[in-house]
Amino acid sequence: MVSENPNFNPQKAISTEFNKTVGQHFLQQIIDNSYDSMFVTDNLGNVLLANKGTGKFMGLTTGELVGKNVKDFVKNGVYDWSPTMQAIKTRSIVSGIVRNNQGEQQVVTSKPLMDEFNDIVMVITNARDTDVVNQYIEALEKERTTAHIYKTAVKYLSDTDGGNKEIVAESKQMRQIIRTSNFIAKTDSTVMLLGETGTGKEVMARHIHRNSHRSKEPFIPVNCAAIPHELLESEFFGYVRGAFSGANPQGKPGLFEIANNGTLFLDEIAELPLSMQSKMLRVLESGEAKRLGDTSAYRANVRFIAATNRDLKTMINQKLFRSDLYYRLNVIPINLPPLKERPEDILALANKFLEDLNRKYALQKILSKTATQALYNYNWPGNVRELRNVIERLFITSVGDLLNFQEDFFINSISRSDPPTEKYPPEKNKFYEGTLKEVIKAVEEGYINQVLTECSGRVGEAAKKLGIHRSILYRKKNNK
Structure with a gap:
């Protein structure tokens, strides 16, 4: 049959039809290779196009999906509700979690497309497994927590008297101590610094950290005598948001987290109450700590240096200091002589x-x-x-x-x-x-x-x- 249109070009018509077929073929390939579940409906909810991910979630083939109405899927219990129909009804983007008849869940978003008269032409719906979304959320939360830890560490360090303190030693005693500390610094062994008040225990602790493989990580000095007893656990372990009334709504990282991969210097360790000593011992032995209110523990990769000017053995006899904590801390004792x-x-x-x-x-x-x-x-x-x-x-x-x-x-x-x-x-x-x-x-x-x-x-x-x-x-x- 010959067209009566004088401008009709049979070759062009065949080419257009071919391109349309090829274009649809490539469009199907594109959505089939999408990581997300994806399908397209008309303004009544009839499925025009669907990819394999959608079929897998619904337990149907793409052939069984195309031409069907999404209301029927809900009616037949394929999934519990339709964001597509909700988007048509509200004429807006709708997102939510959809559960299929196998109990699997996806985060689904339906977006209506409008024509020049503001009428809905079609609705595009895509979805992603909640497990994948949860992994993203967990990763983002981890990044946010890490950033918060760094921010807290910077604030903590800015409040301490870091200083550029160097060890000055002319005496034979101190030179020998420095040689020993330089060797110890290369290990991760716990160090106990002993000596009278003012003999430079923190300076020595900083020297050990500065000469260790952790030197680029935080050095966190903590005066155990300066922290009120009721705040010790939250300061050392941190807490999650809502852990207790008056807590920071964002939660707070503990000193073990702030010092992670670095050195935690526990000055005046003898001033820790017995209840806190047992918790400290658990961290030293297991290498794990748990924020207050949290259900999971985190690894505390920390090098411990403790210091005291008191006789811990006498305190052990007086039941004021735990012997197991003493022996756990006293791995390498260094005695700093008075001036x-x-x-x-x-x-x-x-x-x-x-x-x-x-x-x-x-x-x-x-x-x-x-x-x-x-x-x-x-x-x-x-x-x-x-x-x-x-x-x-x-x-x-x-x-x-x-x-x-x-x-x-x-x-x-x-x-x-x-x-x-x-x-x-x-x-x-x-x-x-x-x-x-x-x-x-x-x-x-x-x-x-x-x-x-x-x-x-x-x-x-x-x-x-x-x-x-x-x-x-x-x-x-x-x-x-």
Whole structure:
């Protein structure tokens, strides 16, 4: 039959029909290869197109789906309700969970497509297994939790006195301790730091962490004596939202989580109550912790360093400290000697503190010989912490560049009740040893100190009297 249309092109008509067939074929391939379940209906809910995922969920072939109405699927119990019909009824996007007759669930979304007259032409529905969606939600929640942990860690660390603290050691004792700690740092063994208050236990803990394979991870210092007993468990373990009244609505990561892969420094460990000691022991033994209100535990990959100035063995006998926790913590004990037992470190530490203060305030203050001698003669019951405080107090209150105790108002704070045994004798009684170069240097230092004392710490005047420039005098003092 020949068309009466003069513009009719039989070849073009055949080509158009072919392209339509091929196009539909590719469209079917596209939706069949979609990971999601997908089907298309008209404005009455009759299925026009469906992929294999939809058929699998409904227990029907695509041939059994096409041409059927979604109302019949609900009526016959194929699934419990139809987001497609709801989208047609409300003329809007509808989402929800649909359950099939096998109890399987999918998250389904139906979207109506409108023509230029705002009439529904068709409805596109896609769905995805709830297990997959739950995996996404779980992954997102994990990322959100991790981000919250990092945020909490940053806030926690910003509230602590991290500082760039370095170990200063001139004494034989401390040098041996540092050599031992450098070896220990390469392991994950638990360390117990023992020593009087102010001997630098936290500084040593930081040194161990800084030289370990965990150095790029958090170092979290915790003063166990500073946390109220009723808050200890929530601080260490954290809690989920709604765990108790007054809790952070987002929940809170515990110290074990914040320090994950890093080091947790438990200072004043002897102050933990017995109830918390048992919980701490469980974490040390199992490597797992659980937030308050949570049903599942998390791995706590933490290196523990504990510290105390108390006799834990005596506390064990007094039933104040658990023996099993003690032996679990006391894997590698390090005893830090008091400052009075390592006088070689006194001047080294004093100069380090003075150097830090000079750098901070852009000054060039130095210790007088009288001040140096006084530092040696004092027994330092407060150890390194007291020495640092004395140097800072002397630095702030001194008038000139030469720090001299006689000029300071707190001279009585570093006096002994008994006559001191002079560990640093006056220069006139000094017996020189060493090479000629070393003796000349010692005599030079003694004379510089003498002139500075005579000039009441006025560096310019002392430099003029010595016949050198004041910058040279500063350099000689700082490089001694």
